[in-house]
Amino acid sequence: MRRILLPLAVALVALLLGAALLAPWIAPNDPEATDIARRLLPPSAGNWLGTDHLGRDLLSRLLWGARASFGAVAAILVLVLALGCAVGTLAGMAGGVVDAVLMRVCDAFMTVPTLVLALFMIGALGTGIANVVVAIALSHWAWYARLVRGLTLSLRQREHILAARVAGLSRLAILRRHVLPVLAGQLAVLASLDLGHWMLHLAGLSFLGLGLAPPAPEWGIMINDARPFFRTAPMLVLLPGAAILLTVMAFNLLGDALRDRLDPALRGHAH
Amino acid sequence: MRRRSLLRALPALSGLPVLPRPAAAASRPLPRTLRFSWAGNAGPLHPHRYAPNQMYAQAMLYEPLVRYMEGGRLAPALATAWEREDDGRGYVFTLRPGLRFTDGAPFDAAAVVANIRALLAQPSRHNWLELVAQIEDVEAVDPGTVRLRLRGPYHPALMELALIRPLRFASPAVLRPDGGVDAPIGTGPWLLAETHPGQHDLFRRNPGYWGEPPALEQVMVRVVSDSNTRALALEAGEIDLVYGTDQLDADTFRRFAADRRFTTAISPPLATRLVALNSARFPTDDPAVRRAIAHGIDRAALVRHVLLDTEPAAGTLFAENFPYTGLGLRAPAFDRAAAVALLEQAGWHLPPGARLRQREGRELVLDLCFTGGDALQKALAEAMQGDLARIGIGARLLGEDSATYLGRQKSGEFGMIFADTWGAPYDPHAFLGSMRQPAHADYQAQRGLPMKDEVDRRIGAVLATTDEEKRAAEYRWLLTTLHEQAVYFPISFLTNKLVHRADLGAVPFGGTRYEIPFDRIRPHG
Numbered sequence: 032m033r034r035i036l037l038p039l040a041v042a043l044v045a046l047l048l049g050a051a052l053l054a055p056w057i058a059p060n061d062p063e064a065t066d067i068a069r070r071l072l073p074p075s076a077g078n079w080l081g082t083d084h085l086g087r088d089l090l091s092r093l094l095w096g097a098r099a100s101f102g103a104v105a106a107i108l109v110l111v112l113a114l115g116c117a118v119g120t121l122a123g124m125a126g127g128v129v130d131a132v133l134m135r136v137c138d139a140f141m142t143v144p145t146l147v148l149a150l151f152m153i154g155a156l157g158t159g160i161a162n163v164v165v166a167i168a169l170s171h172w173a174w175y176a177r178l179v180r181g182l183t184l185s186l187r188q189r190e191h192i193l194a195a196r197v198a199g200l201s202r203l204a205i206l207r208r209h210v211l212p213v214l215a216g217q218l219a220v221l222a223s224l225d226l227g228h229w230m231l232h233l234a235g236l237s238f239l240g241l242g243l244a245p246p247a248p249e250w251g252i253m254i255n256d257a258r259p260f261f262r263t264a265p266m267l268v269l270l271p272g273a274a275i276l277l278t279v280m281a282f283n284l285l286g287d288a289l290r291d292r293l294d295p296a297l298r299g300h301a302h
Numbered sequence: 303m304r305r306r307s308l309l310r311a312l313p314a315l316s317g318l319p320v321l322p323r324p325a326a327a328a329s330r331p332l333p334r335t336l337r338f339s340w341a342g343n344a345g346p347l348h349p350h351r352y353a354p355n356q357m358y359a360q361a362m363l364y365e366p367l368v369r370y371m372e373g374g375r376l377a378p379a380l381a382t383a384w385e386r387e388d389d390g391r392g393y394v395f396t397l398r399p400g401l402r403f404t405d406g407a408p409f410d411a412a413a414v415v416a417n418i419r420a421l422l423a424q425p426s427r428h429n430w431l432e433l434v435a436q437i438e439d440v441e442a443v444d445p446g447t448v449r450l451r452l453r454g455p456y457h458p459a460l461m462e463l464a465l466i467r468p469l470r471f472a473s474p475a476v477l478r479p480d481g482g483v484d485a486p487i488g489t490g491p492w493l494l495a496e497t498h499p500g501q502h503d504l505f506r507r508n509p510g511y512w513g514e515p516p517a518l519e520q521v522m523v524r525v526v527s528d529s530n531t532r533a534l535a536l537e538a539g540e541i542d543l544v545y546g547t548d549q550l551d552a553d554t555f556r557r558f559a560a561d562r563r564f565t566t567a568i569s570p571p572l573a574t575r576l577v578a579l580n581s582a583r584f585p586t587d588d589p590a591v592r593r594a595i596a597h598g599i600d601r602a603a604l605v606r607h608v609l610l611d612t613e614p615a616a617g618t619l620f621a622e623n624f625p626y627t628g629l630g631l632r633a634p635a636f637d638r639a640a641a642v643a644l645l646e647q648a649g650w651h652l653p654p655g656a657r658l659r660q661r662e663g664r665e666l667v668l669d670l671c672f673t674g675g676d677a678l679q680k681a682l683a684e685a686m687q688g689d690l691a692r693i694g695i696g697a698r699l700l701g702e703d704s705a706t707y708l709g710r711q712k713s714g715e716f717g718m719i720f721a722d723t724w725g726a727p728y729d730p731h732a733f734l735g736s737m738r739q740p741a742h743a744d745y746q747a748q749r750g751l752p753m754k755d756e757v758d759r760r761i762g763a764v765l766a767t768t769d770e771e772k773r774a775a776e777y778r779w780l781l782t783t784l785h786e787q788a789v790y791f792p793i794s795f796l797t798n799k800l801v802h803r804a805d806l807g808a809v810p811f812g813g814t815r816y817e818i819p820f821d822r823i824r825p826h827g
Binding site for chain 2: 256
């Protein structure tokens with residue numbers, strides 16, 4: 032079972048990522064072109080999955096929606112990793128007062144539920160996809176900073192690092208050559224487990240109308256738009272919902288599989 | 303069959319809010335109780351205050367001196383007769399004799415004076431209403447007669463006395479010196495029996511009501527904020543009636559209309575659903591752009607495919623069933639070629655390969671603002687955006703929270719913005735009156751018109767004149783000017799829609815948008 036988990040997850044993620052990247056070429060129609068006379072049509076040759084309440088092609092919107100979701104999640108990933116690594120390594124390497132202050136800041140961020148914190152920040156920053164990305168990143172970086180700091184602290188005392196220091200390597204060089212590569216694996220596991228979680232946050236905030244401006248397609252927005260038509264055209268809700276489900280599941284599988292691969296303790300059990 | 307049962311189970315599975323399913327689905331809890339729903343609780347029910355007091359509930363408890371009937375006719379209510387004094391500045395009302403508030407206190411001239419003085423003590427709350435500023439004094443001539451003196455002649459005085467708020471009357475015993483009320487005590491057909499925040503409000507029939515007693519004994523109003531939940535509750539028999547402008551979305555209304563178990567009805571026009579165009583801001587400061595927009599949006603398609611014909615298309619700022627509005631004005635026909643010609647003539651050209659027109663290097667783009675949480679406004683905005691794109695006008699959709707949206711109405715930071723009229727009995731006079739207030743979208747939209755000063759001056763004149771012919775002429779000039787300047791894109795006339803089980807009985811429509819005539823509902827059996 033475990034053996035097929037990783038290939039399966041990778042295949043699923045690759046498929047979804049491919050759809051997102053190729054959307055402009057494979058989407059059969061303009062996702063934003065309205066034609067209200069052709070609203071809520073069932074699947075047909077022209078619209079493989081039918082049309083929404085404004086006559087827009089559902090398949091095209093799903094594909095372009097993948098692009099929006101993946102793009103935003105990638106941006107969140109970059110922000111969280113950058114912030115988490117910067118703060119974590121700084122706290123870990125510097126220690127003392129700097130460490131104490133930075134970790135209390137982390138504590139402050141970790142005490143508030145992430146969604147509440149994100150909503151608060153959107154309230155302060157204003158709506159829009161960029162602000163949603165920043166808000167999600169700012170409400171999640173603290174866990175990464177903690178992890179990175181812990182790993183850095185434990186690494187700092189290892190013999191090879193001490194040897195490097197004795198050899199006269201600068202702190203920055205030690206960080207780059209001996210600390211970050213070790214962190215990378217751990218961060219990959221944590222991040223792949225969190226990607227799905229961020230995707231849900233993103234869809235949730237978009238559902239509330241805080242993310243992308245209409246008429247841009249995004250899965251959360253599509254679900255919210257389709258609510259009034261739940262009884263007459265349930266596919267308008269179910270398909271974007273299924274897309275979110277599949278994506279989150281794929282990321283979670285990937286995270287689990289990566290953890291199994293990289294975690295020596297679990298690897299021991301598997302054999 | 304199988305598909306239906308699956309669909310029924312879905313909302314529960316997907317975690318949509320579903321009301322608990324009580325046994326009440328089959329049997330009504332009490333005889334002659336109507337179960338209704340509303341988005342929130344009725345509020346503290348102060349007759350002179352605004353949000354969070356709900357107008358439908360204020361209208362159940364409190365009554366006006368004169369009542370507004372459909373089409374602008376006035377009928378006696380707490381006053382049986384009234385007379386305007388010769389200088390046009392005074393009104394004398396003969397009060398209905400022998401009336402009592404639900405706490406037993408008499409409704410007499412002293413009660414009227416106490417209420418009007420109480421609301422005059424806080425004039426800033428009522429800035430929007432010209433009548434409050436116009437009242438100079440109110441005096442009790444004798445216990446059955448009240449004299450109202452105005453600062454100057456003010457023609458719509460009686461109309462504004464008919465409003466649901468603020469000129470209605472609570473028992474003087476509950477009026478506090480600080481302006482609040484201790485309890486909601488009025489003279490109306492209903493009294494508030496219970497209120498549970500977030501749950502329900504219960505109204506009971508006023509046993510001592512002076513008029514024809516309601517056939518219903520109780521009205522139970524459950525708090526249901528979501529229109530899908532409301533539709534499910536109606537279907538499950540947990541509520542008996544849905545009544546209002548946007549209580550159900552158009553698709554759901556159509557579904558009920560096609561279902562023989564339910565009775566549906568649509569009222570005559572009550573107000574106008576419209577978009578205001580900002581004449582003081584680029585690019586809608588160009589009259590050609592405003593006229594092109596009027597030609598370029600397919601109103602009939604919006605009404606047919608987004609509103610699903612639950613509201614009639616609107617070609618004018620006010621429906622013609624309102625006083626002074628039957629002028630025969632017609633909206634510019636939907637004609638993309640005409641719109642494009644107007645834009646081309648005004649120098650807005652489409653560069654090769656571009657999607658948006660330009661003039662002097664500036665793109666033809668405007669902000670179209672709406673409330674983000676309003677699914678209907680959003681759908682209308684997206685459809686309008688599609689139409690505008692086809693004539694080379696870019697519309698940035700700004701769907702924001704209602705505070706930001708209202709802020710834009712006040713500050714004028716919009717290109718186009720949804721701004722419905724207030725409906726009967728505010729239309730047309732009180733709505734026109736508010737066009738002179740900078741804190742209104744209409745003022746902001748009209749600010750760039752070369753004749754804005756004259757518009758404001760003439761609004762003042764139309765409200766003051768006592769000469770019927772002159773008034774009609776002023777209204778004609780005002781409404782025609784605003785129509786020709788294309789500062790509004792009317793979409794449809796708002797209607798009240800009602801849905802109930804066919805076996806409920808007869809449910810009539812109220813004369814105004816916010817009045818629900820519970821007292822005139824006649825249940826079967």
